[in-house]
Amino acid sequence: MTDIQTHSKPIATTSYNKPNFSLNYQQRRWLGYIIRYIIAAILIVFAFVPVVWVLSASFNPSGSLVSIEVIPQNPGFGNYRGLFENQYYPYLTWLRNSFVVASVSTFLSVSSTTVSAYGLSRFRFYGRKTLMRAILIISIFPAALSIIALYTTFQQVGNHIGILGLDSHASLILIYASGALSINVFLVKGYIDSIPLEIEESALVDGATHAQIFRMITLPLAKPILITISVLTFMAIYGDFVLPRVLMQSSDKYTVMVGLYLFQSADYAQNWGVFTAGAVIAALPILGLYMLLQRYIIGGLTAGAVKL
Amino acid sequence: MNKKNAFPVTPSTIIRLVLVGVFDVAVLSLIRQLLNDGNYPLSGILGVVIVIITLCFSLEKLRYYRWLGVSLAATTLFVLYPILYTIYLSTTNAGYGHILTKQEAVDFLESQQYVPESGQQYKWTAYRSLESIDDYVLWLQAEDDATFLTGIGTATQPASIGEDGVGIADDKGIPTSIQGYQRLEKRDTVAMIDQLGELEFGVAPDIIRITSLTAAATTQQRYRYHSDSDTLTDAETGLVYHPDEGVFTTDDGQELPPGFRVGVGLDNFERFFSSSALRGPLVRIISWNFAYAILSVLCSFALGLFIAVLFETLPGRQIIRALLIIPYPIPALVSILIWRNLLNPDFGALVSLQNSIFGTAPNWLTDPKWTRIAIIIINMWLSYPYFYIVSSGALQAIPTDMMDAAAVDGANAWQRFSKITLPLLLKIVSPLLVASFAFNFNNFNLIYIFNQGNPPIAGSPIPAGHTDILISFVYRLAFNSAISDYGLGASISIVLFLFIAAITWGQFRYTRVLEDQTV
Numbered sequence: 152m153t154d155i156q157t158h159s160k161p162i163a164t165t166s167y168n169k170p171n172f173s174l175n176y177q178q179r180r181w182l183g184y185i186i187r188y189i190i191a192a193i194l195i196v197f198a199f200v201p202v203v204w205v206l207s208a209s210f211n212p213s214g215s216l217v218s219i220e221v222i223p224q225n226p227g228f229g230n231y232r233g234l235f236e237n238q239y240y241p242y243l244t245w246l247r248n249s250f251v252v253a254s255v256s257t258f259l260s261v262s263s264t265t266v267s268a269y270g271l272s273r274f275r276f277y278g279r280k281t282l283m284r285a286i287l288i289i290s291i292f293p294a295a296l297s298i299i300a301l302y303t304t305f306q307q308v309g310n311h312i313g314i315l316g317l318d319s320h321a322s323l324i325l326i327y328a329s330g331a332l333s334i335n336v337f338l339v340k341g342y343i344d345s346i347p348l349e350i351e352e353s354a355l356v357d358g359a360t361h362a363q364i365f366r367m368i369t370l371p372l373a374k375p376i377l378i379t380i381s382v383l384t385f386m387a388i389y390g391d392f393v394l395p396r397v398l399m400q401s402s403d404k405y406t407v408m409v410g411l412y413l414f415q416s417a418d419y420a421q422n423w424g425v426f427t428a429g430a431v432i433a434a435l436p437i438l439g440l441y442m443l444l445q446r447y448i449i450g451g452l453t454a455g456a457v458k459l
Numbered sequence: 460m461n462k463k464n465a466f467p468v469t470p471s472t473i474i475r476l477v478l479v480g481v482f483d484v485a486v487l488s489l490i491r492q493l494l495n496d497g498n499y500p501l502s503g504i505l506g507v508v509i510v511i512i513t514l515c516f517s518l519e520k521l522r523y524y525r526w527l528g529v530s531l532a533a534t535t536l537f538v539l540y541p542i543l544y545t546i547y548l549s550t551t552n553a554g555y556g557h558i559l560t561k562q563e564a565v566d567f568l569e570s571q572q573y574v575p576e577s578g579q580q581y582k583w584t585a586y587r588s589l590e591s592i593d594d595y596v597l598w599l600q601a602e603d604d605a606t607f608l609t610g611i612g613t614a615t616q617p618a619s620i621g622e623d624g625v626g627i628a629d630d631k632g633i634p635t636s637i638q639g640y641q642r643l644e645k646r647d648t649v650a651m652i653d654q655l656g657e658l659e660f661g662v663a664p665d666i667i668r669i670t671s672l673t674a675a676a677t678t679q680q681r682y683r684y685h686s687d688s689d690t691l692t693d694a695e696t697g698l699v700y701h702p703d704e705g706v707f708t709t710d711d712g713q714e715l716p717p718g719f720r721v722g723v724g725l726d727n728f729e730r731f732f733s734s735s736a737l738r739g740p741l742v743r744i745i746s747w748n749f750a751y752a753i754l755s756v757l758c759s760f761a762l763g764l765f766i767a768v769l770f771e772t773l774p775g776r777q778i779i780r781a782l783l784i785i786p787y788p789i790p791a792l793v794s795i796l797i798w799r800n801l802l803n804p805d806f807g808a809l810v811s812l813q814n815s816i817f818g819t820a821p822n823w824l825t826d827p828k829w830t831r832i833a834i835i836i837i838n839m840w841l842s843y844p845y846f847y848i849v850s851s852g853a854l855q856a857i858p859t860d861m862m863d864a865a866a867v868d869g870a871n872a873w874q875r876f877s878k879i880t881l882p883l884l885l886k887i888v889s890p891l892l893v894a895s896f897a898f899n900f901n902n903f904n905l906i907y908i909f910n911q912g913n914p915p916i917a918g919s920p921i922p923a924g925h926t927d928i929l930i931s932f933v934y935r936l937a938f939n940s941a942i943s944d945y946g947l948g949a950s951i952s953i954v955l956f957l958f959i960a961a962i963t964w965g966q967f968r969y970t971r972v973l974e975d976q977t978v
Binding site: 263 | 489492493496498501523524525526527529530533534536537538539540541542544545548553558766769770773774779782783785786787788789790791792793794796797798799800801808809840845848849851852853897898901903904907908930933934937938945948949952955956959960963964967
């Protein structure tokens with residue numbers, strides 16, 4: 152940042168000498184700021200319209216749909232109470248389902264990603280390059296394209312093993328966890344590649360096994376990238392819609408995303424205020440996670456851009 | 460055991476081998492059951508999984524693969540298999556009325572029973588085992604007052620009051636108890652009639668079933684499959700069925716549901732590429748699919764880059780950045796639903812705002828043009844923060860010495876941006892642009908959640924919408940209509956996959972992802 156600021160100086164001086172400019176350098180700089188602040192304000196309004204509106208509607212007791220007032224007249228928690236006391240839509244169960252599925256899947260997925268990445272980074276074995284290419288190609292296939300196949304597969308297996316059938320969270324978790332060999336494996340592998348080998352070599356000389364080195368040296372050192380992919384994976388699974396929509400069939404098995412979708416496609420006008428409250432609550436955990444781990448998320452996205 | 464010297468058997472080795480063994484046994488038993496269903500594809504892939512796991516974790520030579528074994532097995536099962544299975548489905552007529560495999564259809568039909576004309580009718584009374592809640596015996600009274608006792612899987616035998624454990628009779632001549640069993644009261648019988656109706660008493664071929672609250676009858680298997688002639692005969696009517704295009708059919712054309720899957724070769728692909736009925740909607744869907752993906756990426760990237768460049772040196776940019784990123788951490792589904800409500804023609808807040816300012820508002824959900832515009836705007840809102848973050852990062856990765864040189868040479872800000880910054884930046888982010896294109900090309904969530912692909916295309920032979928992209932059309936084909944055409948849906952999925960795989964593979968060849976950064 153500071154680099155670029157110092158560079159801006161010479162250009163400014165060159166144009167300062169042009170005769171047709173009536174404003175001096177200082178004035179033009181301020182004019183530039185003002186224009187940019189105005190643009191920033193417009194963009195912020197664009198970014199915040201849905202956010203402000205859903206917040207205000209969720210506290211609006213009238214449930215008036217057309218309402219465009221930003222601050223409701225008699226704000227209250229009525230919609231939130233309605234959300235948790237609704238007997239037809241078990242919102243809390245959905246929220247819990249989402250958390251269970253997303254946490255377990257993230258844990259399994261990140262664990263197997265990391266173990267695989269260590270293997271790919273530290274060992275040279277026959278078929279390694281081919282394997283990496285195959286992983287790349289396979290990981291491209293979007294899960295949405297496999298829904299028909301996944302649906303029929305779990306239907307068939309479910310006839311014999313109920314817990315691995317349709318309408319079971321275990322099935323959902325297995326699918327998400329198996330997405331481990333995806334682009335994430337390359338992010339982690341790249342990170343482990345950059346950890347110097349010397350520490351591990353001296354540990355090997357001291358008689359440590361690879362499993363010990365992995366657990367006691369690599370894992371702690373790779374913590375930043377692990378946090379990054381954990382958060383991104385959790386966010387992706389928590390927000391996924393199509394798989395739980397197709398595979399989960401009874402309403403107490405839905406995730407919060409599927410539930411929210413049903414909320415608003417069901418009895419529209421009646422569920423109105425309750426839907427907005429549900430939307431706010433569903434977004435809060437991810438927003439919180441983001442604020443807490445912003446550094447890792449932005450770092451991960453930037454690394455993905457610069458390194459891949 | 461002679462390897463003992465080379466590889467000492469440690470407790471961890473034993474635990475590992477035991478775990479592998481347990482896993483193999485469990486999967487093998489599942490395979491056996493699936494083979495009984497005639498489900499060869501799934502059995503085959505489970506066999507592959509067993510081989511991977513067993514070899515990786517037992518052969519010392521493959522010890523490096525242990526790090527990848529579990530991931531490989533899981534990927535084989537839940538990523539690779541669905542791809543292969545989709546390919547298989549695309550060559551079948553799987554769909555509404557053709558869900559089962561042939562074996563499953565035959566099994567289902569062979570389980571059908573009927574009451575032959577010669578069949579015996581009985582009045583029945585049920586007795587439940589004292590030890591198992593699933594075990595029952597029936598006391599049967601034939602029309603000629605002969606009495607019998609029958610159990611599940613035991614032959615029906617004449618029985619009379621007071622003999623062989625049959626207890627004393629009540630006033631209607633029915634025994635009050637049978638040794639080891641307790642008589643079901645009328646009330647319980649009514650409650651459990653569905654459960655009881657599924658039980659088969661006696662042994663084949665004289666199976667006795669409960670047919671109503673009072674009557675039971677000898678039933679016989681209705682359909683019998685002859686594998687040598689590949690025909691199915693109906694014992695009740697004498698009709699003979701031959702399999703024809705996935706359904707058992709008589710010579711004069713009577714069909715016997717359920718149907719089953721049969722291979723249809725490349726018919727589905729042929730329909731996709733050349734069916735004249737499908738062409739109209741498909742051409743629309745495909746051209747919108749491209750336009751939507753390209754416009755989404757370009758608009759979002761342009762806005763993200765614009766923000767990154769414009770505010771790069773602005774005082775207070777941290778606050779602006781924190782505020783502008785807000786769409787990113789909100790789950791996309793929540794945002795899309797909110798946008799949908801804001802744009803609802805009847806009570807959307809943005810629509811009433813537009814009405815009060817302009818006196819009119821476009822119909823965002825039912826006018827094809829405006830629905831498409833809305834989708835692009837929403838996608839911009841959803842994805843510009845990502846490109847903002849990425850572009851900011853990339854801008855900082857661009858070396859500054861060239862900028863200095865250009866500035867000294869008298870290049871103005873725009874020249875420096877368009878001639879130096881932009882080309883370098885594009886080089887860095889182009890893989891991400893391609894990835895984003897591939898993602899948006901199959902962005903089912905946005906299309907489906909915003910408007911389910913609607914408004915509908917009038918006169919389309921298969922339901923399709925003006926904002927449908929191929930993947931949402933596949934969903935419609937498979938899950939959302941009475942057609943339920945898995946075969947056609949799967950073949951479109953394959954075409955989509957090949958397309959995405961081709962561009963992504965091309966993209967990765969120009970990146971460093973396959974290189975090793977050390978060694």
